[in-house]
Amino acid sequence: MRARSPFRPEFKVIKLMFLRMKSSLGKAKGRKTVARCDLLEGFKSLVPEELVKSGKRLESLVEDESGFALRFKDGTIAEADVVIGCDGVHSIIRKHLLGADHPAVEPKCHDGWEWIGRNVPAEEVREFNPDLLTYVPILCGHGAYMNAIPTHLGKMLSVTVIQSSKQSRLANATMDESVRGDKTELFAEKDFAHWTKDARDILTLALGNSTLNWRLADHDHAPFHSCGNVCMIGDAAHATMPFNGQRAAQSIEDAAMLTALFEHVTELAQVEKAFAVYDELRRPRTQKVVELSREFGRMYAFFDEEVRDDLDEMKKRLGDGGKYTNEVDLVWMKTEAVRLLEKDVEIIRETS
């Protein structure tokens, strides 16, 4: 596992995946969705099999002057010069980087969000309420919101209901509950009786599998996303609430920048600089996206103190937030990353 420009294959993955993947379009202007299984298939088909080892569970990472030793649950140890932690929201690499006791290590749920959802066959939706197949709604209300998004080229409808225990009668009940379990009681249809028909129908569809549920969580800001030759990306670095649909997008942006940087890394000694540039440029953006997502959620459920149920103000703020995430100039960001790296490498050359 000694790293030699490990990013080149992934770069191809990112570029080509968008050409190949089967995506389905929502009815809303500009909204495009892709089912996770299709996205992962797209990635998987482009990664050379010999580069992937599955079935491994990392337990710890030890660092000394010769590099890293990664200890896995099956007792095996792998050695590496460079470690990129993309091991998700409960990341071991995050714990290693920040220190096990750091307050930002564990994901948190500041607003007590509970989520239920289900992928419903379009046929079932058509018989139940065909209107739900004609638009892509986000339905907001006091303490909760819901949405319905077509996936699998319109063959499925992904329905989601999210409510905040902080604002509702569930305050004590939900915070003590385990993450999984039957949430039928917590998402009682009678509590949504005053919502529109479509909203009530979305709830009914979501409750069709009431055990598919999560307590949502995100990360408080980490003070750094890299140190030396270790870095973390994606959910490991900045798990984000789902309210602005940016969680996976930011992971892909991270990978794109590392790819650009590592195309210019020619020696192991430059890796630390490359990671420092990645941290400098990516961390502020990803942490802002975490904050925006929290704000979106609070607005959707009408408990943002400044917005409440002022829909015009909400629309404006959602628009501004959307611009921040969507109108980013990634080409500039990658070019700037490479410029900063080359500047640092030049300084190292001159001083050595």
Ligand SMILES: Cc1cc2nc3c(=O)[nH]c(=O)nc-3n(C[C@H](O)[C@H](O)[C@H](O)COP(=O)(O)OP(=O)(O)OC[C@H]3O[C@@H](n4cnc5c(N)ncnc54)[C@H](O)[C@@H]3O)c2cc1C
């Ligand atoms: C229900 C749901 C719906 C979502 N919908 C959206 C959406 O619509 N849009 C969006 O942008 N994002 C969405 N997300 C978020 C998105 O899935 C994540 O942001 C994205 O998967 C993060 O990618 P990642 O590679 O950083 O982490 P993950 O996808 O979590 O991958 C981490 C990988 O590391 C592995 N791993 C973890 N620990 C270890 C270990 N100790 N040793 C070895 N391997 C380990 C895991 O098995 C996993 O394969 C959703 C998430 C969920 C749960």
